[in-house]
Amino acid sequence: MTAVKSYAAQNETSSLAPFSINRRKVGPHDVQIDILYCGVCHSDIHQSRDEWGGSIFPMVPGHEIVGRILDVGDKVTRFKVGELAGIGCFVDSCRTCENCKAGLEQYCEVSLSATYNAYEQDGKTPTYGGYSTLIVVDEKYTLKVSEKLPLAGVAPLLCAGITTYSPLRYANVGKGHRVAVLGLGGLGHMAVKFAASFGAEVTVLSTSKSKEEDARKLGAHHFVLTSDKSQMEKVRNHFHFILNTVSANHSYSPFMNLLKTDGTMIIVGAPPDPTTVPAFDLIAKRKKILGSMIGGIAETQEMLDYCADHAIVSDVEVIDMPYINKAYDRMMKNDVKYRFVIDMASLK
Numbered sequence: 001m002t003a004v005k006s007y008a009a010q011n012e013t014s015s016l017a018p019f020s021i022n023r024r025k026v027g028p029h030d031v032q033i034d035i036l037y038c039g040v041c042h043s044d045i046h047q048s049r050d051e052w053g054g055s056i057f058p059m060v061p062g063h064e065i066v067g068r069i070l071d072v073g074d075k076v077t078r079f080k081v082g083e084l085a086g087i088g089c090f091v092d093s094c095r096t097c098e099n100c101k102a103g104l105e106q107y108c109e110v111s112l113s114a115t116y117n118a119y120e121q122d123g124k125t126p127t128y129g130g131y132s133t134l135i136v137v138d139e140k141y142t143l144k145v146s147e148k149l150p151l152a153g154v155a156p157l158l159c160a161g162i163t164t165y166s167p168l169r170y171a172n173v174g175k176g177h178r179v180a181v182l183g184l185g186g187l188g189h190m191a192v193k194f195a196a197s198f199g200a201e202v203t204v205l206s207t208s209k210s211k212e213e214d215a216r217k218l219g220a221h222h223f224v225l226t227s228d229k230s231q232m233e234k235v236r237n238h239f240h241f242i243l244n245t246v247s248a249n250h251s252y253s254p255f256m257n258l259l260k261t262d263g264t265m266i267i268v269g270a271p272p273d274p275t276t277v278p279a280f281d282l283i284a285k286r287k288k289i290l291g292s293m294i295g296g297i298a299e300t301q302e303m304l305d306y307c308a309d310h311a312i313v314s315d316v317e318v319i320d321m322p323y324i325n326k327a328y329d330r331m332m333k334n335d336v337k338y339r340f341v342i343d344m345a346s347l348k
């Protein structure tokens with residue numbers, strides 16, 4: 001075991017504070033990674049405050065991890081000491097169910113070992129995330145990271161990136177499609193970059209006029225202020241896809257009207273409460289609602305390689321570890337462009 005510095009929440013009301021955890025010895029199939037950067041995801045806040053229920057404490061959040069390999073087990077074939085590596089939202093899964101076999105480990109039907117707030121496959125060893133200086137993960141669940149991109153901007157690709165890349169690919173979004181991105185935050189800004197890069201005509205739908213300039217800088221072709229009735233009326237029956245990234249409670253209905261016949265609303269945000277969708281929103285023009293959660297290991301690697309080839313990274317504000325509680329407060333006010341990333345040198 002290796003004692004490792006981290007930041008943890010001790011319960012659902014405590015702030016995050018320094019905490020020591022143990023990482024396992026490097027096994028034959030493991031890589032040991034010196035964590036350089038870890039992105040801060042909205043789900044870190046939800047889970048450390050037990051807003052989804054069932055949280056496991058003490059909790060070390062963080063599932064957007066990039067770093068350099070310090071050690072590898074003697075059976076490891078894909079990684080060498082000194083290379084960059086990434087860890088996303090999960091560190092293991094059952095490996096035998098239909099979804100695991102199909103490369104859809106994120107939808108493991110038996111037991112997904114999330115990177116934190118979960119258990120290893122033994123069902124009892126808690127997993128601890130990337131707000132820490134070191135992590136040990138099986139090479140099967142470790143991603144290769146290019147040296148070509150600024151590393152802090154790569155970290156959020158491991159969650160915000162794959163969460164938006166995967167459904168856009170699944171839906172074959174590309175040239176000839178009009179795509180709306182609802183909400184311009186951590187997920188939304190990545191969705192705009194990917195959809196534009198895939199050749200779609202991209203519109204940002206936002207409640208905030210101040211986002212227009214940024215939306216265009218990120219690659220959006222159009223901007224619609226959702227509180228403006230005439231602007232909304234102009235895009236009625238207009239979009240092939242709406243990628244809904246909003247994680248606050250809201251009604252889907254006004255946006256379903258913006259979809260064309262056969263249009264699809266893709267849900268990637270996770271509002272705390274259920275919403276209702278009138279049947280006529282779907283049946284009147286054969287519309288669909290599609291959900292999607294992160295991506296499998298192979299697809300996450302494909303996304304990282306795509307980003308390296310197309311120079312796509314997340315827009316980030318790099319912070320020191322002790323700033324994390326302030327960062328959470330600012331995220332609750334949407335006061336970040338567009339992802340906080342912790343420089344883990346500040347914890348060493």
Ligand SMILES: [Zn+2]
Pocket residue numbers: 041042043044063089159160
């Ligand atoms: Zn996340």
Ligand SMILES: [Zn+2]
Pocket residue numbers: 093094095096097098099100101105107108109110111
């Ligand atoms: Zn499985």
